[in-house]
Amino acid sequence: MSAILIPRALAASRRADWGIALAVIGVGLAILGLLFRTEVAAAVRTWENSTAYNHCWLVLPIAAWLAWVRRDRLASLRPEPSAWLALLALPAALAWIVAERLGIMEGRQFAVLGLVWALMLGVLGYRFGRAMAVPLGYLVFLVPFGEFAVPALQSVTAWMIEFGLGLLGIPHYVDSLIIETPSGTFLVAEACAGLRFLVAAIAFGALYAVTMFRSPGRRIAVMALALIVPILANGLRALGIVVLAQYLGSAEAAAADHVIYGWGFFSVVILLLVMAGLPFREDGDPPAAVPGTASPARAAPLGLAATMVLVVALASAGPALATALDRAGAGGPTSLAAPLAAVEGCETAAGGTLRCADVTVTATLLVFPPRTTWAAVAAERRRLLPGGDDAVTFRIPVTGANWDVRQPREGSGAAAAAAWRDGRPAGDGLRSRAAQAWNALRGGAPPPVVAGFALRPDRVADAAAQTRHMLLLRAVVETQGAALAARAATISSGSAACGQVSPADPAQAGKPASGCNG
DSSP states (O other), rough: HHHHHHHHHHHHHHHHHHHHHHHHHHHHHHHHHTTTTTHHHHHHHHHOOOOGGGGGGGGGHHHHHHHTTTTTGTTOOOOOOOOOHHHTHHHHHHHHHHHHHHHHHHHHHHHHHHHHHHHHHHHHHHHHHHHHHHHHGGGGGGGGOOOHHHHHHHHHHHHHHHHHHHHOOOEEEETTTTOOOOOOOOEEEHHHHHHHHHHHHHHHHHHHHHHHHOHHHOOOOOHHHHHHHHHHHHHHHHHHHHHHHHTTHHHHHHHHHHHHHHHHHHHHHHHHHHHHHHHGOOOSEEEOOOOOOOOSSSSOOHHHHHHHHHHHHHHHHHHHHHHHHHHTEEEOOOOOOOOOOOTTTTTTGGOOOOEETTTOOOOOOOOETOOOHHHHHHHHHHHHHHHTTTSEEEEETTTTTTEEEEEEEESSSSSEOOOOOOOOEOOHEEEEEEEHHHHHHHOOOOOEEEEEEEESSSOOHHHHHHHHHHHHHHHHHHHHHHHHHHHHHHHHOOSOOOOOOOTOOGGGTTOOOOOOOO
């Protein structure tokens, strides 16, 4: 009887230990969620609003299933809190503050995931990490990453279309992302880049690799195919649309609902990948054993709680430092007057705006506090540009700046925007973010500046009116963009007075903008 009772008592003891440890983990996750609610909310909004990341809603259930099928690995283990493993929260917190100063939300979200891993390993121990490495690693797909690759994917897609048209002998002309054929004009927009197919394929490929294969080589091969095949397939899909237009005689007819049809094409590609991998499956092989077993000694609840508190304390250092830095450079952008000169077919109106038949054109000049981060600058520039993934986007090079222009495919309006830092045009890349982060830390730097043109029609425009509006905005940018760029460059270099704020801001009227030389 005693031989039976001892294993039962040991099992009950282990269950009690895991219950206490999971409760401590739950409290730690709740605190981390509160500390980093901005990152969590941003991820959820992206899952909900972007079709490229709708699959992220499935990541937590999949990770839970992967943990459940590996639950036998925990049968002989106990929680083993480790202060040394809890210190992994320190590099994650440092990575968070760097990403926050650089304005890279994906970096901040990856750092928060690193803090979650540090909490799990610190409270539950490295043996738990070895046993649950796959479900913990799969959580990486909770972060909606990959937007940075859109321009490169657009270029690859445009190149594949151009190459295919050349092979097929179809007359064409390519100007960057714009492709002209006898059937019409095609734009390789952001929605055509194939990001939504790519990230979904990588997430599926990772699940397929860890479920159906055991050897690292085969898993790597599956992930490589999940990366390469969707890119090639998206290029072939885009080429097929252009070729189909030759037979239909209409670019609009061929491109209608091409994104929806693309998902059907993508599903077929994934099915072919699955079928190609089935002959090499290893899911029938026994899983690799986790070496070593946990000590039979019970972990004290106080030790579990202390480890969790250590992780949370290290994690909170990042937001505390960011708050202190933000207070040192507090303040939003100041709006300066940017009157426009009259152009053919338009007349000036109150406040220096242009009135052109059924539209109004305005210019904006925003001067930011010198200690602001580039994330605030980039966010303001994005706010000035309307439309989503399907908007028509291109660039107008003018002396002193490259103006990003955007016009929604549906609705009305159009806008152009550009930014300057240290007297030079600046984009949203890592170089601009790092340079402004350094400026914000050292102080005494000139202020970054964002300038924009906005065209607002009186009513919703049809296709012909949208074309006319875009031509008008282009004319205004080309004739007056250089002067506005010169003024923005002067302000952002800190070498001259930057004028008075717009009368639209009465509280600031008559005062020089923050960071400007008076």
